[in-house]
Amino acid sequence: MTEQSCFHCGIDIPKNEEINFDEKKFCCAGCKTVYEIFSLHDLTCYYDFEKSPGATPQDIQGKYDFLDNEAISSKIVDFQEGNTSIVSLNIPHIHCSSCIWILENLNRIQPGISTSQVNFPQKKVRITFNSEHVSLKSIACLLSSIGYEPYISLENYETGKNNVDRSLTYKLGVAFFCFGNIMLLSFPEYFEIKEFWLDNYKPFFRVLIFLLALPSFLYSASGYYVSAYKSIKSKMLNIDIPIALGIIVMFIRSTFDIVMNYGGGFFDSLTGLVFFMLLGKMFQIKTYSFLSFERDFKSYFPIAVTRINSDTSEESVPIYDVLKGNRLLIRNQELIPVDGILISEKADIDYSFVTGEAVPITKKSGDKVFAGGKQIGKVIEMEVLHSVSQSYLTQLWSNEIFQKKVDQKHKTITDKISRYFTPILLLIAFTGFGYWIFIDANTAFNVFTAVLIVACPCALALTAPFTFGNILRIMGKQKMYLKNALVIEQLAKVDTIVFDKTGTITTNKKSNIVYEGIAISDENMILLKNVLRASNHPLSRMLYDFLPETKRIKIDEFEEITGKGLLATAENKTIKIGSAKFVESKDLDDSEIEKTALHIKIGDRYFGQFNFQNQYRDGLATLFSTLSQNYKLKVLSGDNDGERVNLENILPKGTELIFNQKPEQKLEFIKKLQDEGQNVMMVGDGLNDAGALAQSNVGISISENVNVFSPACDAILDANEFSRLNYFLKLSHKSILIIKMSFVLSLLYNIVGLAFAITGNLLPLVAAIIMPLSTITIVSFVTLMSNYFSKSNLN
Amino acid sequence: MSVIYLLISVSIFVAIGFFIAFIIAVKSGQYDDDYTPSVRMLFDDETKITPQKNISPTEEKQV
Numbered sequence: 031m032t033e034q035s036c037f038h039c040g041i042d043i044p045k046n047e048e049i050n051f052d053e054k055k056f057c058c059a060g061c062k063t064v065y066e067i068f069s070l071h072d073l074t075c076y077y078d079f080e081k082s083p084g085a086t087p088q089d090i091q092g093k094y095d096f097l098d099n100e101a102i103s104s105k106i107v108d109f110q111e112g113n114t115s116i117v118s119l120n121i122p123h124i125h126c127s128s129c130i131w132i133l134e135n136l137n138r139i140q141p142g143i144s145t146s147q148v149n150f151p152q153k154k155v156r157i158t159f160n161s162e163h164v165s166l167k168s169i170a171c172l173l174s175s176i177g178y179e180p181y182i183s184l185e186n187y188e189t190g191k192n193n194v195d196r197s198l199t200y201k202l203g204v205a206f207f208c209f210g211n212i213m214l215l216s217f218p219e220y221f222e223i224k225e226f227w228l229d230n231y232k233p234f235f236r237v238l239i240f241l242l243a244l245p246s247f248l249y250s251a252s253g254y255y256v257s258a259y260k261s262i263k264s265k266m267l268n269i270d271i272p273i274a275l276g277i278i279v280m281f282i283r284s285t286f287d288i289v290m291n292y293g294g295g296f297f298d299s300l301t302g303l304v305f306f307m308l309l310g311k312m313f314q315i316k317t318y319s320f321l322s323f324e325r326d327f328k329s330y331f332p333i334a335v336t337r338i339n340s341d342t343s344e345e346s347v348p349i350y351d352v353l354k355g356n357r358l359l360i361r362n363q364e365l366i367p368v369d370g371i372l373i374s375e376k377a378d379i380d381y382s383f384v385t386g387e388a389v390p391i392t393k394k395s396g397d398k399v400f401a402g403g404k405q406i407g408k409v410i411e412m413e414v415l416h417s418v419s420q421s422y423l424t425q426l427w428s429n430e431i432f433q434k435k436v437d438q439k440h441k442t443i444t445d446k447i448s449r450y451f452t453p454i455l456l457l458i459a460f461t462g463f464g465y466w467i468f469i470d471a472n473t474a475f476n477v478f479t480a481v482l483i484v485a486c487p488c489a490l491a492l493t494a495p496f497t498f499g500n501i502l503r504i505m506g507k508q509k510m511y512l513k514n515a516l517v518i519e520q521l522a523k524v525d526t527i528v529f530d531k532t533g534t535i536t537t538n539k540k541s542n543i544v545y546e547g548i549a550i551s552d553e554n555m556i557l558l559k560n561v562l563r564a565s566n567h568p569l570s571r572m573l574y575d576f577l578p579e580t581k582r583i584k585i586d587e588f589e590e591i592t593g594k595g596l597l598a599t600a601e602n603k604t605i606k607i608g609s610a611k612f613v614e615s616k617d618l619d620d621s622e623i624e625k626t627a628l629h630i631k632i633g634d635r636y637f638g639q640f641n642f643q644n645q646y647r648d649g650l651a652t653l654f655s656t657l658s659q660n661y662k663l664k665v666l667s668g669d670n671d672g673e674r675v676n677l678e679n680i681l682p683k684g685t686e687l688i689f690n691q692k693p694e695q696k697l698e699f700i701k702k703l704q705d706e707g708q709n710v711m712m713v714g715d716g717l718n719d720a721g722a723l724a725q726s727n728v729g730i731s732i733s734e735n736v737n738v739f740s741p742a743c744d745a746i747l748d749a750n751e752f753s754r755l756n757y758f759l760k761l762s763h764k765s766i767l768i769i770k771m772s773f774v775l776s777l778l779y780n781i782v783g784l785a786f787a788i789t790g791n792l793l794p795l796v797a798a799i800i801m802p803l804s805t806i807t808i809v810s811f812v813t814l815m816s817n818y819f820s821k822s823n824l825n
Numbered sequence: 826m827s828v829i830y831l832l833i834s835v836s837i838f839v840a841i842g843f844f845i846a847f848i849i850a851v852k853s854g855q856y857d858d859d860y861t862p863s864v865r866m867l868f869d870d871e872t873k874i875t876p877q878k879n880i881s882p883t884e885e886k887q888v
Contacts, residue, residue: 127864134865150861199851207844211837231829238833 036061039177040082060086064176068132071139076132083128085177092361094174094182096334096346097167106166106182106333113162114144119180121173122735124153133178140164140172184328184349198315201250202308208246209301212239219294220795236288236295243297247281251304269448269491272455276486277304283479296483299797303488306805310495314515318506321746323513327402327424327717330383331367335360338411349418356414360405366412369421372397374410378568379403384423385668386533386716389626389642390568402717406568426693426721442519443769444494448487455485462788473790480792484783489776489804493769497812501765504820509748510758517744520728521762523709527657528700528722530714531667531677534732536644537749543576547630547638554632556580561598561605564588569628570596570607573640595628606631610639644673649753651680656756658682662708666691666699668718697721713755717741730755764819772812779804 035042037054038061049056052069056062064084068074076083097103109116123129130148133155137143142164146157155178157169173180215235218228251274258274261267277300284295334346336359344359349367352358357373360366366379377399378390384402393399399412401421418424459481466474498515505512512518529535550558560583562574567590587599595608606613606629613629614636626642657663664686665677671689678687691699700722703710712719712726715733720741723729731743732752747755783800786792850856 127867130861130864131868134868148861148865149858150864151858196851196856199856200848203844203847203851207840207847211840214836215833234830234833238837 035082037077038062038065038082038084039086040084041086058086060177063087067139067176073132073135073138076128078128079131080126080128083126085123087175087177088179088363092336093364094167094170095336096332096348097170097182098165099334099346099348102334102346102348103166108156110161113160114158115161115166116156116158117166117169118154118156119170119173119182120152120154121178121180122153123178124148124150124155129178132176136172139176140169143169182333184331184333198308198312201253202305202312204245205250205301205305205308208242208250209298209305212242212298212301215239215242216294216298216798220798232294239294239297240285240288243281243284243301246301246304247277250308251277254307266445267449267452268445269451269487272448272452272485272487273307273491276482276488279479279482280486283483296797299483299801302798302801303486306802307488307491310492310499313499314495314502315499318511321511323743323746327427327720330365330402330717331418332365335364335367352414352417354414354417358412358414360410360412362405362407362409364405366399366401366403366405367421368401368414368418369416370399370412370414372399372410372412374408374412377408377410378406380406380568382533382716384717386530386536387669389572392567407566423693423717426697426718442494442516443766444491447490447773451487451490455482458485458784458788466790476792477788477790480787480790481784484787484792484797484800485780487776487780488801489779489808490773492805492808493772493776493812496809497765497768497772497816500813500816501761501820504816505758505761508754508758509751510754511746513744517728518762518765520709520744521711521759522766524661524711524728524759526662526664526703526708527711527713528664528666528703528726530696530712530716530719530722531665531673532644532669533715534713534719535647535650535665537647537734542643542645543573544641544643545638546641547636550630550637554637556583557600557603557605557632558607558630560585560600561588561596561607564598565590565596567596569626569642572642573628576640603633604631643676646680647749647752653753653756654680654685655682657759658684662686664688666696666722668692668696693718693721697725700725713747714741714743761820765816768812768815768819771815772808775811776804776808779807 035055036057038056041057043055043057049059049062051062051065054065056065061084064087065074068076097106104110107115107117121133124133130150133148134146136146136157142162143157143159146155148155159169170180170182215238218232218235254270254274254277257268257270261271280296280300280303284297284300287293287295331349334348335352337345337347337352338357338359339345352368358368358370360377365383372393372395375395377393379393379399380390381387381400381403383404384400390406391403398415400423401418402423416422459478462481463474463478466477495515498518501518502512502515555577559574559577559580562570562577563582564585565571565574583600585598585600587597589597591597591608591612594612595606598605598607608629610627610629613631627639628642629639630637654663663681663684665681665688667673667687667689668691669689671687674687674689681687688699696719700710700712704725704727710726711728711730712722713730713732714720714723715731719731723731723741723743728745729743730745730747731741732747732749734749747758779800783792783797786796786800
């Protein structure tokens with residue numbers, strides 16, 4: 031039988047589970063229901079744009095009850111007046127044009143909705159609705175029921191409306207307007223033809239040019255004056271000082287020229303310079319608006335939880351109102367927001383958000399459960415031990431590293447150059463002035479200003495933005511998302527790399543299952559598979575998926591004993607699957623206890639055990655051995671050292687392995703390395719690495735799903751690209767090389783320009799040619815070089 | 826030749842007109858999302874066809 035894929039969500043349909051409806055095949059009832067909803071409202075166009083665009087709706091029963099709480103929903107809604115409300119919801123599933131189409135036609139499914147608009151890059155939908163006819167909760171439920179579950183977290187609750195900063199766009203618009211018009215009006219100046227009527231109108235042209243230059247000079251370039259002033263104040267010579275100096279001198283000299291009728295001035299060069307430099311700034315800013323680099327636990331924690339009051343009634347309360355001693359109800363797939371004690375009989379808690387551990391941990395009644403875990407399976411009850419801010423995990427965020435805004439921790443390469451550039455430039459200007467003053471005072475004044483104008487390091491200032499901007503895009507295409515351009519420079523400086531173990535160098539998608547024991551016959555395999563099929567325990571599910579496909583038989587008796595294992599009878603045989611104690615009634619020695627394993631006993635015979643091991647990412651050994659040539663490598667783990675021997679075999683010699691690290695200890699470890707003068711790159715994944723990621727010089731977060739999960743960091747790397755980490759590091763080194771090369775190139779232009787200036791021959795026309803020419807050369811040089819290096823084999 | 830005053834002024838005013846249009850466009854958020862409109866633009870035609878296209882499947886369902 032050939033595999034069929036679901037008409038709605040596109041996943042392969044397991045054999046015998048296919049549902050036929052309306053001549054289409056579906057993988058589950060959920061997908062079929064979504065199709066029904068769409069066809070009922072004439073929205074089947076959804077399937078025309080993209081093949082199988084949908085997602086299977088998740089069980090959301092009771093999940094959005096908290097939206098009925100007035101205090102909470104009013105925090106989420108953007109705008110409310112009378113009956114009209116507007117809400118922006120984050121929907122991670124938005125991924126294709128079908129998604130846009132269906133979400134913008136929501137009003138056809140739910141009458142209370144008037145309009146909805148999708149912002150694709152941000153993966154958000156903005157819905158305007160009539161709050162009298164439809165509630166926020168029913169919108170959330172509707173979206174979930176069609177497979178577009180909105181992601182509402184504590185972050186939505188706290189942050190208000192954030193204003194988008196568009197000032198750079200305005201400045202660029204103004205600069206381009208001024209530059210373009212001045213260029214046109216300057217044409218008569220370029221052709222110095224002694225024509226009567228042109229000479230006649232010269233004052234008119236010049237006054238217009240002057241007026242047009244004002245907005246560019248006063249508004250567009252204002253950022254450079256502020257930055258230059260700040261850098262003088264902090265006694266650091268940055269590149270903005272010569273730029274600001276150049277712009278101001280250019281403006282004064284040109285105004286003077288026009289007023290005294292000496293010539294047309296340099297207004298064309300001035301506005302062009304401002305425009306190109308702002309363009310560079312714009313190019314450098316590449317934002318991945320669907321990603322967030324500032325996430326902390328608030329992005330993952332729910333807004334509200336269900337509290338059970340003393341009179342057994344249930345109530346949704348904001349999680350900040352949860353107090354010690356409260357009883358909470360946690361449903362399937364809900365996050366545990368606070369530390370507490372489990373009251374229900376048992377719970378399977380998935381800590382993959384926190385530690386990256388793939389296998390859920392089973393807790394029994396009376397066990398302590400920590401905030402950040404996700405309940406899988408049945409509804410559980412727990413009693414609160416600590417409030418949110420005092421819980422084990424969230425305490426990490428009270429560390430000072432999260433309090434202070436980290437200013438620029440290091441000097442950029444451009445700043446380093448400009449520390450020498452500015453004094454040398456001033457020296458040349460004054461020497462020129464000093465020489466000419468004895469010959470001709472007028473020329474001396476001209477030379478002095480001309481030096482400052484022509485040496486204005488515009489090409490120099492453009493080099494870094496264009497190189498980094500381009501590298502940023504190249505890396506983004508290859509699924510390495512950097513927070514900003516500065517990260518590239520920091521990447522190139524790294525000399526020590528610290529890896530987290532679980533979830534970073536291991537994958538949390540699947541576990542490696544290894545069987546130890548005597549061979550299992552085919553008949554017994556059938557028994558085993560069918561017993562596992564009946565169980566919902568995560569380990570059973572994983573083992574079930576791992577075992578080969580068999581035919582189905584009837585299980586006569588089946589019992590799941592919490593925390594122990596499965597007891598079943600089929601074909602007159604007793605089958606026991608579970609912990610060693612349960613299966614063999616013997617105690618484990620210490621080395622066994624560290625392993626996650628399922629033991630098997632069929633009839634009276636003990637067969638062996640299935641061990642669940644961490645699955646290391648593909649290409650890990652190769653990556654580590656290449657990296658170890660240039661970097662010091664260390665592996666930090668929150669786990670015990672059960673994997674030490676295994677890791678030592680895979681990783682190159684000299685890799686330091688440190689186990690049993692708490693989140694704070696990881697942070698301290700990085701700090702200690704930095705105090706020793708090392709530039710540390712931390713590669714981590716879970717919330718428990720957040721401190722270390724923030725402390726390190728470059729924090730890279732490995733994410734299986736970049737849209738949904740990653741702690742605060744400097745860069746997000748798609749987990750599938752993990753083995754290419756070395757390539758990205760090499761590329762960052764190359765980009766520094768490109769910048770150095772183009773610095774040389776732009777200095778050559780400056781020398782040519784200075785030669786004109788110092789001899790007193792700088793005409794406005796020469797300036798107007800040299801300036802754009804150097805800009806174009808530099809921009810095309812760095813673009814070509816960075817594209818060349820990104821394609822060449824860097825390994 | 827004094828017509829040049831008029832011509833240049835007109836050209837500047839036209840330019841200012843476009844400039845104002847640009848500012849308004851930025852202000853209204855048109856530059857915040859530069860991807861979705863390009864997709865949305867292609868939908869309008871599809872929606873017009875939708876009613877006719879979907880009569881038959883719905884009828885089939887009732888049978």
